[in-house]
Amino acid sequence: MARSVAQAILEQLGLWGVKRIYGVVGDAVFGLIDALAKQTSISFIAVKHESVAAMMASAEAKVTGRLAVCISHMGPGLTNLITGLGDAYLDKVPVLAITGQVPLNKIGTTYKQYIDQQQLVQAVSSFSQMAVHPDAILESMTHAMYTSLLQRTVSHLSIPSDVFTMFTTMQPCEPPPVSVSSPDPLEIRHALDLLRSAKRPVLLVGSRARSAREPIRKLAEVWRCAIANSYGAVGIVPDSYPLMVSGLGEGGNPYLPELLERADVVLAVEASWPDKFITTSPALIQLVSHPSEFGTLRSASRRILGHTNSILENWIDGLSEYEPDPGWERQIRECKQAWAALNEKERNQNASPLSPSAIIQVMENHIPADAVIALDEGDSTLWFLRNFRAAQQNVLLSEHWRTMGFGLPAAMAAKCCLPEKQVVCITGDGGLAMVLADLITASRYGFLITVIVFQNGTLQMERDKMLMKGLQLQDTEIANPDFVKVSEACGWISYHAEHADQLANALLMSQNSSKPSLINVRTARIPHPDFLSHV
Structure with a gap:
């Protein structure tokens, strides 16, 4: 059954769980805007500036973990998107940007606003393609969407304005299953041995660890470690928790670097290690749910990739007989109390x-x-x-x-x-x-x-x-x-x-x-x- 390219695009987005699209209306995407107006499954949020559309898409991806979508006119519409796409790209969240392009017969000419959009967007995307045939759109789109989800990144499609209203018999497809990597059991065991050996442990929590809030607290209970937030990881463990010593780095606890200098084992859960704040080199275990995060810790002793919650639960059981050092717990309390007193004075x-x-x-x-x-x-x-x-x-x-x-x-x-x-x-x-x-x-x-x-x-x-x-x-x-x-x-x-x-x-x-x-x-x-x- 033939359908317009724009209609096929929206059907595929709907199959992949997209609920809304952020953007600004422009004539290069009129065909897509018209298709949006004729259906009710996907909402269009019309903003005043394309940078806002891309930042909203990035924020949605951060909140939900799902693919978020923004659209814009060609040329200056895309240049305005780039500010928000840069945020999604560096913070590793899945965003798809769809931009219009000049009509097919004007590609490569001096037509108004024409520019090589793939070259323009390459610094803030992992996939960018111009799709020019109506029967190739959905295949290109599947590739773009899958890249965004699999790599937690920005993908971009530019589509000539006249292609949106052409017809295709290609059928939208549902998203393929994405499996979570199974960690090496030997690496899990070696990391557990390192956790057991710790006398002055620290748990460093990153912003992506929000879904692991409960196992993080359970691990802290048995390991009796200091809990520190990496930049922006606020609210995962309440500040009132006895072992929570607040944030590390900019805007953080000024007494925390001194405490971390004395740590012998640090477990970083979805977090990066801030080299510029810490000069010592404790044994460092990095636990992440996505391989793209491995580059954030260059000095990790052990790198574990897998489902964060289940791995933490495994370690919780393995630490059931762990004997904490009362002297280290005292140092944690002193760090927390000193910061609480200064914080109260400032406030x-x-x-x-x-x-x-x-x-x-x-x-x-x-x-x-x-x-x-x-x-x-x-x-x-x-x-x-x-x-x-x-x-x-x-x-x-x-x-x-x-x-x-x-x-x-x-x-x-x-x-x-x-x-x-x-x-x-x-x-x-x-x-x-x-x-x-x-x-x-x-x-x-x-x-x-x-x-x-x-x-x-x-x-x-x-x-x-x-x-x-x-x-x-x-x-x-x-x-x-x-x-x-x-x-x-x-x-x-x-x-x-x-x-x-x-x-x-x-x-x-x-x-x-x-x-x-x-x-x-x-x-x-x-x-x-x-x-x-x-x-």
Whole structure:
């Protein structure tokens, strides 16, 4: 049975579990947009800028682990996508980007907006192909989608605009089964022997370990190890857990590197080892569920690939007779207590404008334990990672690409995927300004999210780094609109907060709002402690 190429594309996406597509309408994808309008299985989320579409797709893939899709017009549409595709590529999540291309008879000419899209996108994708025959589209698409899922990466298809409306008799296919690698039993046993030999053990948890939350806690109970988060891995183990010593590296526990210098065995679960923070070389075991993560630990003594939960359960049983060192547990407690005392001192400040750490404390007291928190890139993120004592919140961030503007798109995508959860975006005024137009997208689709803006009129992190390097400040001051008025004009309910009680009240109001909420918090210009000693 013949169908249009665009219809066949949507049928195949539906078979592979795709629920929505993010993008901007352009004439090079009119055929696909028309097919979307004639069906109800897949939603189209129309954003104001293609970078937001790609960041939303990346965030969806991070939340669900499934393939996410974005589309754009050719040429400048694709160049705008690249910011978000870079995030998905470096953070290793499956995203498919479909872009239009000039009509078949204009390929290779001087036609407007024509460019070699495969060459353009190769730095942020593992697969990119132009498909030009209607009967080849689904085969190319299957290859692209399978590559994204199997390699946790970005794939890209460019399709000439006139091909979308051509007909094909090729049938959409369901996704092939993807098996999880079975680890070598001998490697599992050797790693267990290493765990048993530890006197000063540490468990380093990465952001991909969220599904292994329970076995991680069980392992810590029997191994009596310090638990540390790698960058951004907040909420997997509650901060209140006695053995949790918070984050390592930027925005982390400043006392933790000293503790890790004394460790003799480190188990890194879906985590990378931050060489620039640690100079010693303990025995290092890396446990990952995907081979692409092996490159993140160059000095691992043992590398284990397989189903994380089942391997951890195996080790839990094998450590049933492990005898922990009371002296090491005492050192863990001392590290945790020293950090808790400093954290509390930083947070308990009532001056106006509010200090970033005081803002974090109010947020912590009023954000539900199961909320999703989308972080933008910048100073506000470092303060969050340093001062927020997480319960089990799910935190989204641009971990490796670290692009400003990520917070709002990530929050909107999270609300699409988890409509029953409270979703909070934490951003600076610089980051929000980059995606300001898409405040309208949230109100248009009824995304009931809360955005908290750290508004201090400066690119604080860049200012601090320039001072740290002894450089002359240049244009770190930024001009802002009135975020409250702008967001209200976009259909939001908005608040301005200068004191802790105003912020707390706004957070409570936002939880029951019938519209998305923005809270503009006047924020003190305080250098982050990671830079303070140099400023």
